[in-house]
Amino acid sequence: MSETTGTARVKRGMAEMLKGGVIMDVVNVEQAKIAQDAGACAVMALERVPADIRAQGGVARMSDPDMIEKIQAAVSIPVMAKVRIGHFVEAQILESLGVDYIDESEVLTPADYTHHIDKWNFKVPFVCGATNLGEALRRINEGAAMIRSKGEAGTGDVSNAMMHMRTIGSEIRRLSSLREDELYVAAKELQAPYALVKEVAETGKLPVVLFTAGGIATPADAALMMQMGADGVFVGSGIFKSGNPAQRAAACVKATTFYQDAKVIADVSRGLGEAMVGINVADIPAPHRLAERGW
């Protein structure tokens, strides 16, 4: 009996198990436990949530291994952590810690403004952000086993997540409508490999699980993204920057499962207290928008 680890199937399969779930940003053990008790399907361990990274400025990097290990020890659900775009040594460190998924994330300050990490070199799976189909397929070509639409992290403004989900969805639908001999030019226009473009045209979906992220702050936001075709939801600053994190976390989990049932979403939305204050994406000068990081 030969056992093979780190295959594309086990990496992509891990993301399949997260589907229909909510992945929550947590900065300490206490928050990780609240997230698990609220029904999160995984947590993202990081030192500062995107809203604080945005407020405090400076260079944002991978979290302290001590902090990540404490969270790994505290919960039984999968633990993810972020590395800077292109920072393959941060990724090597996280792989050695045994994190379950690495997010090569635009929320941290990029380490490479030309290249992303060659993710095929790792046994640990990667999730990457995308604002459109071409970007998603370039990340998959580099070995990403899961994609999340980017949105605009740390804002509590869902409009960019909406735009990215609409863009990815409509570009997939367009590919499905093309003649086979038109896919070569489609690949050129998308700046994505032809083989992946052809696969998406044939299947009508990405070859990996597609979550959504960036600006989701309420149960209604989570259900909106699910109705837009997301397989699941990342909630970053939205939970622990709100008035009542435990209740809001559980509400987002329920709304993600019952995303087609307005009555459930209404019930879980009652009396949640204050949502995160938020920033309108339109008020953020373009150079400070995180979603534009990624190439």
Added chain:
Amino acid sequence: MKVGVLALQGDFREHVSAVIECGHEAIEVRRLSELESIDSLILPGGESTTIAQLAAAFDLFEPIVARIAAGMPVYGSCAGMILLSNRILDGAEGQRTFGGLDITVRRNAFGRQVDSFESDLQFNGRTLHAIFIRAPWVEEFGPGVEVLSEAAGHPVAVRQGNLLATSFHPELTSNLEIHRYFFDEICKSV
């Protein structure tokens, strides 16, 4: 036959596809009325803590326990195996299961995601390619439990009466052997 697939979280769509390919009617179960309409149930892969909490929050937990006790055939893969086990090791604090199988399951027994693997197994006299993702194994089992497959010296597929559980995910492959075994060997004998 109406086969329910618990659709609270996880890879329930893949199980629904397998049910349909085997020629049965598939019902996604999120509500008590859906649970009451089915002849058998599949518990998918996913996060066992998430699924248990949602089942409790939407008044499905006790009714599922009651249906299991009343003899409804149930198959669980990975998280589903954990949910069917009477006892768990390395679980979250206070983690509950539906139970029914007289086994002790160790969560994430093979290790973290970097240790997730693919492997060939013997199941019911045939070779099967199996996918293990942060998978549990059966650490101990009672006298009524039949071991159908092993990996690394631990049971990874078990049956007790009308209950079937695997540590691995047949729903992620195109091989329907395990689903057919559940429908043909367990559901039909009820």
